[in-house]
Amino acid sequence: MGGGAEMSLGEEREQALIDAAFAAAGHAYAPYSDYPVGAALLFDDGAVVTGCNVENASYGLSLCAETVAVAKALGEGRRGGLAAVAVVGLKTGAEPITPCGRCRQVLNEVAALGQSDPLVLCVSSAGVRRVALSALLPHAFGPAHLG
Ligand code: THU
Numbered sequence: 001m002g003g004g005a006e007m008s009l010g011e012e013r014e015q016a017l018i019d020a021a022f023a024a025a026g027h028a029y030a031p032y033s034d035y036p037v038g039a040a041l042l043f044d045d046g047a048v049v050t051g052c053n054v055e056n057a058s059y060g061l062s063l064c065a066e067t068v069a070v071a072k073a074l075g076e077g078r079r080g081g082l083a084a085v086a087v088v089g090l091k092t093g094a095e096p097i098t099p100c101g102r103c104r105q106v107l108n109e110v111a112a113l114g115q116s117d118p119l120v121l122c123v124s125s126a127g128v129r130r131v132a133l134s135a136l137l138p139h140a141f142g143p144a145h146l147g
Contacts, residue, residue: 024050080114
């Protein structure tokens with residue numbers, strides 16, 4: 001399923017994915033930024049893999065929620081099939097979070113493995129922004145470039 005192409009999951013599945021991302025944000029370890037983030041990846045078989053940001057006293061070693069979720073998914077053996085992603089930032093009233101540049105590249109790896117263009121739901125208490133991963137990261141570098 002190419003979420004980006006369809007740009008809609010249906011209200012119920014969309015809300016379930018957002019709920020999963022909020023639940024993941026509840027596990028965030030973000031004592032330095034005080035900005036908890038949760039990510040939820042939806043796969044074609046219906047599986048949802050979540051992650052939260054994991055910070056470190058050595059600030060630059062902190063991991064973003066999307067990266068943690070992708071590492072979990074690849075570590076479980078998933079290779080492609082990424083239909084949609086929800087990312088939530090828990091800052092009241094703030095703009096909906098969009099994945100940082102590094103996370104766009106990390107998400108692209110799973111998407112490229114299954115040739116999907118996942119729908120990315122960018123969420124804050126202020127609202128939801130729907131955007132295709134290919135729009136967040138046009139002309140992405142990926143596994144195909146390595147032959
Ligand atoms: N963060 C994420 O988890 N995902 C993003 O896409 C942007 C930023 C985290 C990293 C850090 O723990 C906190 O948000 C503040 O930058």
